[in-house]
Amino acid sequence: GAGVSQTxxxxxxxxxxxxxxxxxxxxxxxxxxxxxxxxGQGPEFLxxxxxxxxxxxxxxxxxxxxxxxxxxxxxxxxxxxxERGDSAVYLCASSSRTGEQYFGPGTRLTVT
Amino acid sequence: DAKTTQPPSMDCAEGxxxxxxxxxxxxxxxxxxxxxxxxxxxxxxxxxHGLKNNETNExxxxxxxxxxxxxxxxxxxxxxxxxxxxxxxxxxxxTGANNLFFGTGTRLTVIP
Numbered sequence: 112g113a114g115v116s117q118t119x120x121x122x123x124x125x126x127x128x129x130x131x132x133x134x135x136x137x138x139x140x141x142x143x144x145x146x147x148x149x150x151g152q153g154p155e156f157l158x159x160x161x162x163x164x165x166x167x168x169x170x171x172x173x174x175x176x177x178x179x180x181x182x183x184x185x186x187x188x189x190x191x192x193x194e195r196g197d198s199a200v201y202l203c204a205s206s207s208r209t210g211e212q213y214f215g216p217g218t219r220l221t222v223t
Numbered sequence: 224d225a226k227t228t229q230p231p232s233m234d235c236a237e238g239x240x241x242x243x244x245x246x247x248x249x250x251x252x253x254x255x256x257x258x259x260x261x262x263x264x265x266x267x268x269x270x271x272h273g274l275k276n277n278e279t280n281e282x283x284x285x286x287x288x289x290x291x292x293x294x295x296x297x298x299x300x301x302x303x304x305x306x307x308x309x310x311x312x313x314x315x316x317x318t319g320a321n322n323l324f325f326g327t328g329t330r331l332t333v334i335p
Contacts, residue, residue: 115266144322153310153325154267167322202266212323214266 113137115215117203123221124193132188132218136205143186144212145178146202154202160186193222226250227311232330235305241298243329245311248292254315256287257323258296260307267310267325270296301333 116135124130136143142161146154156170160180168178175193180186190197200219204212228246235241247256257272271278271285273294278285284297298305310328314321 142321146323146325151327153308153327154323156322156324159322170322204266206321211269211272212267213269216264216266 115203115205115213117201117215117218119218120216121219121221123223125223126193126195128193130190130193130220132190132201132220134186134188134203134205134215136184136186136203137213138184140205140207140210140213141183142206142212143180144204144206145186145188146204148200148202148217150199157188157201190220193220195222198222226254226313226324227326229309229311229326229329231327232332234332234334235298235301237303237333237335238300241301241305241331241333243296243298243309243311243331244293245296246293247311247313250291250313251315254313256285256291256294257312257314258283258285259310259312259323259325260305261310261328262304262307270309301331303333303335305331306333307331 118133144159145157148154158178159167163183175191178188198221200217202217204214206212255272255274258270259267261267271283273285287294308328308330310325312323
């Protein structure tokens with residue numbers, strides 16, 4: 112079956128602009144996670160949804176970052192007033208309630 | 224804060240067994256040991272996990288010491304496609320703390 116998909120695969124934006132990154136989880140997976148990966152580092156947790164609600168958003172770096180999952184399936188990560196330090200690969204993963212996390216290929220965000 | 228310690232890099236000859244060590248001396252009784260890997264430009268991929276017994280699946284074997292303070296991931300016959308960064312992660316399951324802490328992992332290079 113289809114895995115986790117993320118769009119776009121690459122996004123280049125100018126400093127100060129707003130961006131949205133989309134994640135389509137595996138059908139039926141109730142849990143969805145966002146991670147961010149900088150060059151040479153392991154992925155860092157941002158936010159976790161169980162169904163429609165954010166169960167843990169402790170990893171969001173500041174209030175410019177926001178994520179939604181209005182129908183408990185697709186999720187959108189939103190970044191306002193982007194900064195060059197936001198450049199990274201943004202990874203999405205989904206899982207059944209207690210199952211393993213399956214990751215998408217990521218969105219490479221470059222802020223110029 | 225990292226809960227695991229891994230060597231930054233390792234080499235392995237193609238066709239030989241790759242043994243990747245991980246120290247997790249502060250692991251608690253309800254924490255599992257998970258292994259993921261990340262091939263270049265892809266999202267992380269689940270490999271295997273265990274609590275205290277040794278585990279084997281189609282990808283790898285996981286050997287956990289009796290005191291659970293360390294473990295070894297074994298790829299029995301490494302191929303060039305196994306070249307990746309391997310992450311050892313300790314994680315509680317079923318308590319709501321579902322995010323993964325990746326650390327920096329071990330970069331395994333399989334040499335022809």
